[in-house]
Amino acid sequence: MNPSPPRVLQGVAANLLSEILPRIPTPFGQQLVGIAAMLDMMVAEEFDRAADRLVTENRIVRELLAAGRDILGEAVPPTVTAALDTPAAASLRVSDLQRENDVLRAALIDLHAAVEISPAPTARELDERIWEELVESTRRRHLSARL
DSSP: OOOOHHHHHHHHHHHIIIIIGGGOOSHHHHHHHHHHHHHHHHHHHHHHHHHHHHHHHHHHHHHHHHHHHHHHGGGSOHHHHHHHHSOOOSSOOHHHHHHHHHHHHHHHHHHHHHHHHOOOHHHHHHHHHHHHHHHHHHHHTOOSSOO
């Protein structure tokens, strides 16, 4: 048997809401069960998409960092060069991809700060691209289930 974590978590959430919640006598207890069910649904959704989201984001952030290195030249923050020199995650394990993402996003923050003070016209274009990616990365994290 190979249990699908999203299906298992969705099943647990459905059972919490349909079987357990009606049997809880206090409003506080009902609220706790409801929150647990919603968290199960959120975790199920994130489990299903996390690797794809991180691979996509890591690729895009690497592209932004490389563009920033080209635009800023010697003025590029050292964290950008270090992040670009860091090899991509060796696996599709979410923990490996997240570690890579953390390094890349920290470098993106430094790059963004440097780009915002750069007088180069191409820096304005990169600033817009960075903001667009920040908006998109937020959209990628939106959950269908809400608390």
